[in-house]
Amino acid sequence: MKWYSNKGEHSDVVLSTRIRFARNLKDYPFPARLSTVEKEKVNEIMRDIFLAADSGEKLTYTEMKALSSVAAVSLAEKHLISPEFASDPNGRALLLSEDEDVSIMLCEEDHARIQVILPGLALEDAYEKALKFDKALEEKAAIAFDRNLGYLTQCPTNLGTGMRASVMLHLPALAENGVIARLAATVAKLGLTLRGVYGNTSRFVGSLFQLSNQVTLGISEQAAVQNLNAIALQIAEQETQARQALLKDDAFIDRIWRAYGILTSAHMIGCDEFCDLLSLVRLGAAQGIVDLPLETLSRLLIEMQPATINAKQGESLSQRERDVFRAEAVKKALSRKQ
Amino acid sequence: MKWYSNKGEHSDVVLSTRIRFARNLKDYPFPARLSTVEKEKVNEIMRDIFLAADSGEKLTYTEMKALSSVAAVSLAEKHLISPEFASDPNGRALLLSEDEDVSIMLCEEDHARIQVILPGLALEDAYEKALKFDKALEEKAAIAFDRNLGYLTQCPTNLGTGMRASVMLHLPALAENGVIARLAATVAKLGLTLRGVYGNTSRFVGSLFQLSNQVTLGISEQAAVQNLNAIALQIAEQETQARQALLKDDAFIDRIWRAYGILTSAHMIGCDEFCDLLSLVRLGAAQGIVDLPLETLSRLLIEMQPATINAKQGESLSQRERDVFRAEAVKKALSRKQ
Numbered sequence: 001m002k003w004y005s006n007k008g009e010h011s012d013v014v015l016s017t018r019i020r021f022a023r024n025l026k027d028y029p030f031p032a033r034l035s036t037v038e039k040e041k042v043n044e045i046m047r048d049i050f051l052a053a054d055s056g057e058k059l060t061y062t063e064m065k066a067l068s069s070v071a072a073v074s075l076a077e078k079h080l081i082s083p084e085f086a087s088d089p090n091g092r093a094l095l096l097s098e099d100e101d102v103s104i105m106l107c108e109e110d111h112a113r114i115q116v117i118l119p120g121l122a123l124e125d126a127y128e129k130a131l132k133f134d135k136a137l138e139e140k141a142a143i144a145f146d147r148n149l150g151y152l153t154q155c156p157t158n159l160g161t162g163m164r165a166s167v168m169l170h171l172p173a174l175a176e177n178g179v180i181a182r183l184a185a186t187v188a189k190l191g192l193t194l195r196g197v198y199g200n201t202s203r204f205v206g207s208l209f210q211l212s213n214q215v216t217l218g219i220s221e222q223a224a225v226q227n228l229n230a231i232a233l234q235i236a237e238q239e240t241q242a243r244q245a246l247l248k249d250d251a252f253i254d255r256i257w258r259a260y261g262i263l264t265s266a267h268m269i270g271c272d273e274f275c276d277l278l279s280l281v282r283l284g285a286a287q288g289i290v291d292l293p294l295e296t297l298s299r300l301l302i303e304m305q306p307a308t309i310n311a312k313q314g315e316s317l318s319q320r321e322r323d324v325f326r327a328e329a330v331k332k333a334l335s336r337k338q
Numbered sequence: 339m340k341w342y343s344n345k346g347e348h349s350d351v352v353l354s355t356r357i358r359f360a361r362n363l364k365d366y367p368f369p370a371r372l373s374t375v376e377k378e379k380v381n382e383i384m385r386d387i388f389l390a391a392d393s394g395e396k397l398t399y400t401e402m403k404a405l406s407s408v409a410a411v412s413l414a415e416k417h418l419i420s421p422e423f424a425s426d427p428n429g430r431a432l433l434l435s436e437d438e439d440v441s442i443m444l445c446e447e448d449h450a451r452i453q454v455i456l457p458g459l460a461l462e463d464a465y466e467k468a469l470k471f472d473k474a475l476e477e478k479a480a481i482a483f484d485r486n487l488g489y490l491t492q493c494p495t496n497l498g499t500g501m502r503a504s505v506m507l508h509l510p511a512l513a514e515n516g517v518i519a520r521l522a523a524t525v526a527k528l529g530l531t532l533r534g535v536y537g538n539t540s541r542f543v544g545s546l547f548q549l550s551n552q553v554t555l556g557i558s559e560q561a562a563v564q565n566l567n568a569i570a571l572q573i574a575e576q577e578t579q580a581r582q583a584l585l586k587d588d589a590f591i592d593r594i595w596r597a598y599g600i601l602t603s604a605h606m607i608g609c610d611e612f613c614d615l616l617s618l619v620r621l622g623a624a625q626g627i628v629d630l631p632l633e634t635l636s637r638l639l640i641e642m643q644p645a646t647i648n649a650k651q652g653e654s655l656s657q658r659e660r661d662v663f664r665a666e667a668v669k670k671a672l673s674r675k676q
Contacts, residue, residue, distance in 0.1 A: 250662065254605035261603025267592035324588065 003101040004302050007295045008120015012286035013236040015168040015298055018117045019126040021134050022110040022153045022162040026142040030154040031107040039091030039107040045141065046106050050095050053136030057097040064089035070316065073307035079117060081105055109154050112137065123165060123229045161221045166212035167232045168197060172283045173242035175207040191215040192231055198275055206275030211235065243287055256284035264334050268323035274304055274330065292334060300333055341439040342640050345633045346458015350624035351574040353506040353636055356455045357464040359472050360448040360491045360500040364480040368492040369445040377429030377445040383479065384444050388433050391474030395435040402427035408654060411645035417455060419443055442471065447492050450475065461503060461567045499559045504550035505570045506535060510621045511580035513545040529553040530569055536613055544613030549573065581625055594622035602672050606661035612642055612668065630672060638671055
């Protein structure tokens with residue numbers, strides 16, 4: 001079972017939690033300064049260490065050049081790799097667990113990017129899980145570390161803990177109320193970043209937001225995780241209150257049901273519209289208006305992304321064919337449980 | 339069973355057929371020149387004649403002042419009486435058959451307006467049925483008739499046959515193609531009128547149109563009926579061809595299914611929007627895309643009109659309450675048969 005098919009804590013607002021460690025071998029320059037052959041050497045060292053780690057996870061090693069570009073973009077849509085990593089396969093490899101909750105990018109910006117992603121708000125669990133791989137790495141290899149700067153990374157913004165912690169939040173009510181920009185400004189003062197996952201700053205497709213720690217220097221990993229956790233809980237509480245106010249309005253209930261009607265009936269549907277309608281239905285499901293499991297909706301959100309559809313269909317569909325496929329798949333997924 | 343719960347000939351395009359005779363007693367002035375007491379006298383004469391007629395119909399006699407204004411407007415929404423007749427109850431009465439296929443307005447513009455309405459294209463049947471009442475009237479009373487002018491009516495446009503024949507057409511494809519104005523100009527040259535049933539000339543709500551004979555002088559009733567029938571069949575054929583062309587486009591199929599999705603899911607829905615969405619779904623049902631009986635859709639179109647909802651609910655609902663009631667009723671009616 002993929003991680004995104006499960007439901008986690010506070011999943012009415014928090015879709016997922018992600019922890020990522022950036023680590024580099026002391027004896028090798030950063031990937032940007034390595035040849036493809038040298039990168040492959042680094043990847044092999046990393047592969048052997050991580051596959052041998054006592055993590056309880058069964059990892060699969062894949063050289064990125066063995067994947068089609070569609071398969072690579074699909075991994076990016078699932079947030080398992082970065083779009084940048086997907087764009088160039090040379091000298092790059094990926095370690096991926098069966099549940100897709102652990103993914104380790106080798107020779108992206110840094111030698112290793114250890115990532116754990118879990119459903120709901122689960123920062124402690126994700127942190128502990130990522131730590132196992134980090135410890136395995138530190139036991140077996142010399143890591144680039146400076147007493148004053150902490151972990152050394154190619155990009156200075158990662159210096160220090162080398163850790164990025166983030167949660168994906170579904171904030172349809174706060175977005176509806178137009179308070180996202182103010183909220184983003186507030187959390188920025190607390191060392192965090194809030195940004196839309198899809199769309200741009202003028203239009204947040206699907207009302208999905210990523211809240212992540214920005215400061216990696218002068219703060220412990222534990223403190224950063226606790227800080228993010230506390231603020232995520234506060235935002236979740238604000239969103240919950242905003243939802244309750246919105247749902248007093250029949251017209252908003254109507255929008256939720258119309259979104260449901262279109263998702264269960266349309267003959268074709270584009271990705272952005274799908275995300276926006278799913279956002280409304282997810283809100284309805286989270287608040288007990290629409291009887292649908294949140295896991296189904298979270299899974300759809302990932303599976304209905306363009307490259308993920310193409311990867312699953314095993315061919316490059318035209319946009320129109322994909323829109324028809326998406327509509328059919330969504331209809332099927334949402335009708336099954338009713 | 340009300341007439342509109344049944345399916346008739348060519349019902350994919352023709353919703354209903356209506357025949358109306360305007361008749362006046364020779365010995366009384368037109369209603370506009372009668373006092374309320376005199377009108378009541380005329381109504382009693384008419385009542386006794388029509389109730390005794392060997393028509394095979396069971397008519398009920400109702401004085402309009404015995405009805406609430408909501409009930410009266412509801413009758414107008416069902417096209418059983420004219421809006422003008424509904425607006426002033428004084429000295430007016432109605433004879434109505436159980437199926438609501440025969441309605442006789444007493445002391446509207448003329449002493450008697452005999453109307454028969456049947457599902458689908460059924461001009462001959464409707465004409466024959468109306469004729470029975472006309473004959474009963476002519477046998478028992480002296481009718482205002484002039485050898486040169488024919489039947490005398492208050493409005494000169496009805497002089498001659500005193501007959502108005504019409505069919506209600508559902509022309510979503512021709513409306514979509516923007517050819518209604520041209521079509522209306524063409525049929526005008528043939529002595530017919532084509533006009534939108536709901537909305538106005540710039541926007542035809544629900545794509546419903548009435549095609550009726552305009553000429554009543556110098557033409558026999560039979561010729562008028564045959565003329566209308568032939569042109570209705572031609573328009574139906576044009577509409578059918580336009581539909582087949584439209585339905586080759588996935589995007590149009592999508593619009594039909596989205597309309598279905600909203601109708602089966604919305605929490606509230608206004609009358610105009612309902613008519614427009616129902617129009618798309620009716621097109622889908624007529625062309626075998628959506629599996630719904632046309633009778634259900636025709637019945638809904640009448641039952642979901644504002645005053646008809648209020649009349650059925652037995653109280654004057656606010657517009658919002660009515661929109662919620664309509665959405666619930668539509669959802670129930672369309673889901674039942676799936």
